[in-house]
Amino acid sequence: MQILEIVFTIIIAFWGIIDAASVNVCNDAKTCAECAESYIYVFGFREHCRWCVETATCVGPFACATGSGIVQREPFMCPQPVPTAKGHRYTDRLGRSLYSLALAVRESDPTECLANSRPDVKLIKRYEVECDQSHNLCASMLAVSVPAKSIYVVYKSSNMDKQLITELIHTVAAQLGAWQKFESGGGVMTYFHGAFERLFKGTGMKEQLIELNRKYPHYKVWVTGHSLGASLASMTALYLANHSIIPRDLIRLVTFGEARTGNVAFARAVERNIRFRYRVVHRGDLVTNIPANIDSNGILVTRAVAERQPHFYRFLVYYDNDMKPGSSFKKCNLSEDYACRNLPFTNNALDHLNYFGVNVDEYLAKKCKGNLLKLNTTIAQSNSTSPTLTTTNSTVTTNSSSTSSTTTTSATTISLEENSLN
Known part of the structure; x- marks a missing residue:
């Protein structure tokens, strides 16, 4: 020896x-x-x-x-504690509430959809632009809820046709370590960068958001989206924080079905600048494992190679089920998802299209009627111009990090502020 x-x-x-x-x-x-x-x-x-x-x-x-x-x-x-304090945690009700906005932005005019699903939320403007050379469209909207004291920045998901194929082509370059430089030294996929430049910075959306923040300086700014919209949301949240456009303590980032938007430096920057951040993933959602990355813990992976890899920021919220009301979920305290979900089996395109048990086509065809999101709430107009949110005499399902519990409530007025849902 x-x-x-x-x-x-x-x-x-x-x-x-x-x-x-x-x-x-x-x-x-x-x-x-x-x-x-x-x-x-x-x-x-x-x-x-x-x-x-x-x-x-x-x-x-x-x-x-x-x-x-x-x-x-x-x-x-390294593992970081997942927030559990009220106003800082993720809940199923919060996710459903924000996902309803991610569905509404799919409509060319979201006004009626919002009136039926979130009547407290008023559309400011919807933006649409060609976001690539193939003439694929990207869309977003700004909205405000006075009762909720919230501004919403919402991005539309990918079109499930040639646009998604175009995105997949760009993932090849990302997997080879070719990134478009973004904020704080991070790199993002070139397709996402081009869409962000055209949609957020090229349509007047950024300037309109600045005006809204001046009008409502203490409102929280919720940034959300699904699929392509999820990646644009995370980029927007980082951009807003990095340029001090919105105070960091007011920014709330919640995405659905987000791909690996950027590299390790991007993930690090998001975590450093955005305190409230959650990535919601449904079971085997195919998009949530692209671009594929090499496990940085492999013995042959050098530091330089690891830095160029696509990488997730935390916190992952993972539903390994059908996401119906009452479904459990877990929250991961690691930045990548290897120890939190079975990545080799993330190959289900239907799971990417189906969040919270909602058939999107039927939901939008009915103009967002029917309480398909199962928020267990109704909107009641008071004598003032601001609506209040009341619960019905029903069973309300709440979720913890890994289990769900049920409590029965009477018709009690609760705040419309998003933080009351988390």
């Missing part, structure tokens, strides 16, 4: 590459952040230590259990 130690010492001295981050053994690191930045030398080659999330230990290669959460190289990838 002593001879082996002498051999290792000679090899390390020969290579002359010892620095402050190297440790004698990975077990010397006692925290995830310390472990993520630590490494050892094996026959003169640097090998990063791994933090095993389940056992909270720092180990060498192959020592973490297969399929468990692993962190290396990047301290920002």
Whole structure:
């Protein structure tokens, strides 16, 4: 054993590459952040230590259990506590409320849909523009709810035809590490970048949002969307925060069916700038695993390769079910999803089209009538111009991080503010 130690010492001295981050053994690191930045030398080659999330230990290669959460190289990838305080957490009711807006923006005129699903929300303007050379359209809307004290920035999802195919073509470049430079040194897919430039910055939407913020300076700004709209939403939230257009503590980011919008630097920037952020994913949603990435914890993956990989920001909200009312979900405290859901089985296009058990075509054909989102609420007009939200004599289903519970409520007035739903 002593001879082996002498051999290792000679090899390390020969290579002359010892620095402050190297440790004698990975077990010397006692925290995830310390472990993520630590490494050892094996026959003169640097090998990063791994933090095993389940056992909270720092180990060498192959020592973490297969399929468990692993962190290396990047301290920002270490587990972070998922917010549980009221006003900072995700709930099923909050998700359904915002998803109704992501459906409304699909209409060329969302006014009637909003009147039937969220009558407190008033449309300011809907924007539409050709977002690529194939003449595919991208759309968004700005809306306001005075009772909710909220401004809404909502993006339309991809068209499930040549537009989605065009996006998929761009994922190839992203998987090869070719990114379009965006905010805070992050990189995003070129298709998303072009759509953002044309839609948010090229239509007057940005200027209109600034005016709304001046008119309602204390309103929360909810940024949301589905699919393509989800990626544009995360880019918009980061842009607003990075340019101090909206105070960071007012920005709320909730997306549905979001792809890996950008690289590691983009994910890091989103986490650093947006405190309230949730990615809602339905079961095997195909889009939520593209562009595909190489597991950065692989033994042959260098730091440079890992930095160029597509990467998710946290927090993932994962429904491994049909998302019907009362369905459970879990929230992941890791930045990537490997330890939180079975990524090899994210190959279901129908799961991408079906969130919260809503048949989108039927819902929009009925102009968003029928309470398909099962919000268990009705809108009652008071004597004032502002509507109030009241619950009916029904069973209201609420969700925790992994279980659901049921309580019966009477007709009680509750706030329309989105934070009352979370």
